[in-house]
Amino acid sequence: MKKITLFLITILINLFAYGQTTTVFIHSLNVSSIPATKESGKSWDNRFENYRPDVYVDMLEKYHNKKIQSYLYTDFNSGKITFKESMIILANDYDTITMTFLDQDSISDDDTIGAFTINHEHLENGTKYYDKDGTFEKRIIIVDSDGFKFEIMYHLKKDIGTTIANYSTKTNPKTDATENNEMDDKKAKALINGNWKSSCGRTFTLVAIGDTMETSVIKQFVGDKEITFKPEELQGVLYFLNKDKTKKFSFKDTQIINYETTDGFKCTWTKE
Secondary structure, three states: OOOOOOOOOOOOOOOOOOOOOEEEEEEEEEEEEOOOOOOOOOOOOOHHHOOOOOEEEEEEEOOOOEEEEEOOEOOOOOEEEOEOOOEEEEOOOOOEEEEEEEEOOOOOOOEEEEEEEEEHHHHHOOEEEEOOOOOOEEEEEEEEEOOEEEEEEEEEEOOOOOOEOOOOOOEEOOOOEEOOOOEOHHHHHHHOOEEEEEOOOOEEEEEEEOOOOOOOEEEEEEOOEEEEEEEEEEOOEEEEEOOOOOEEEEEEEOOEEEEEEOOOOEEEEEEO
16 A cells, blocks of 8 residues: 655754753543545545554654554544553654554555654643642643644653652661662662553553652553552551552562552562
C-alpha cells in the first residue's frame, strides 16, 4: 500500500537552557477524529473491518533514537490511546519527538496515517491543569490539522529534587546510623523515575515528587490510570501506600521493588 505524505508541525523556539534534559511522561492521546480515508480516497481497510484502520502510534525521540509504542486499537476512528511505556527523555533544546499514527496491515506494509513533530517549546506551552489534590501539574496539547483532532495528555519532569534518601530506615545498632546513605540526584533518578516491569505481567511508569524519600510521593502510571503512593514507616521499614492503604511497596535495592496488597497479592517490580 502506498504511504501517504507525512505532515509535520514543527516549532523551533527554545525555552530551556542548552543541554538541560527534560523527561516527558505521556499519559494518553484523546482522539476525536483521524482522516476517514487515504489521500487517494480509498478506505483504510475492507468492509469486513468497517473500512476503519487498526491504529497504533509510535513516538520517536530523535537524539537517543528512543521509541515508545501504543497499544493497538482495531476499527478505530476516535477514543483514548495509551502507551506500553510512557517515558521519553529529551536530550537538549534541539531534540524532538515525532509522533506517527499507523494503520496495521496483516498482508502488506503498515500504512502511515499522519505524523507530527513536537519539541520543548511545544511541550512547555501545553495548557496546564492539576490532579485532585492540586499538587501535580499536568499539561495538554491540542492538535487540529489535516483531518486529525486529538489531545496529548502528559506531564514534564525537569528535576526530582535535592536528594532521595534512606529507602530503608532500619538502624545498625553498632553505628546507630541508617543502613543506606543518601544518594545523589543521578542515583535517585535511576532508582525511581522511569519504566518498570512487574513479575505479574504489567509495565508502568513511576515518578517521584519531593526532596527526600520520607517526604516524597510516588506516582504510578499504568495506561491511563494514575495511582498516588505516600510514604509511611512500618516496623522500621519505609513503605509507600495508596490512599486506602490496600496497596503498598518497599525498595529491596536500587533496581527491585517488592509490591503487595492486603488481599495477599504479591509481585516484584524491576527497572527496565
